[in-house]
Amino acid sequence: MPNNNEIPTGRSGPDDDEWNDFVRRFEAEGIGRQPAPRPRRAWPRNLALGLVAAGAAFAVLKYTGGSADDGTAAPAPAAPAPTPSAPAGATSAAPSAALSAAPSRGAAAADAARPMMPLAELFPAEVEGASGTTFTRLGSTVMRSCTEPDGVGPRLAAMIEASAGCVGEQIAFYKDDRNNQFNVAVFTMKDPLDTLRMVTGLSMAFDDHQVAVQAPPPGSGLPTLPADSGLVQGFTGHGRVMVVAMGQWSDGRTAQFQQLVDRMKPLQDAVSDKVGTHEGTG
Helix, strand or coil: CCCCCCCCCCCCCCCHHHHHHHHHHHHHHCCCCCCCCCCCECCCCCCCCCCCCCCCCCCCEEEECCCCCCCCCCCCCCCCCCCCCCCCCCCCCCCCCCCCCCCCHHHHHHHHCCCCCCHHHHCCCEEECCCCCEEEEEEEEECCCCCCCCCECHHHHHHHHCCCCEEEEEEEEEECCCCCEEEEEEEEECCHHHHHHHHHHHHHCCCCCCECCECCCCCCCCCCCCCCCCCEEEEEEECCEEEEEEEECCCCCCCCHHHHHHHHHHHHHHHHHHHHHHHCCC
């Protein structure tokens, strides 16, 4: 009795040419091939955008702006983002919104003339969390532009290009006492209304990572995490400034996201508070 489980070692017959033609087309079109891994951003130049496929990410939205003197109210906040489908062990964190009245055009023009907050004042060397966690700054720099293709994603770049202008982007890399990795990016816009639109839009897209993740600075002793490592992100807006905080576990695991959000919060708050004080919204 023939064994129907045998795998033939070759093909013969009139359909040989048809089969070989199919194989050639299969290989030429790349069917079934794995996509190339996404590059990560190197520190501090030659940056590469890593849109991390975390499976779940969480955004916290907060906007604080100056009061209006022309009676123009800010647009209503978008509806909260749907809770992501998270891996086992992850906890959802719904965005929260605190949107104030939009500033007047005169105030926006004055804002556009002001420079960014000094880098040394913006990013503290160390931040102490309430639970005793210490965040240590390993590097900070000012980017050459706000729309470097390897620094922001196409959606954020389009928002900035359509805005009244971006004064500059500043970035910093932190680690905590367990070697978890944290990035902070600060965008200073010319018009606070543009900041409001960016913070609202980016926060609602919880699974869309439009700000590049930094690889650890050389000599830090930290590993460069794979592009598919878990990532959480949070956004705050203060007048004309958007603060983006991002966190990753030291082992890159895609779990316990709510714990990572909570762990990142003191660092995010520390930078946001400094920005708010500088911008007069804190």
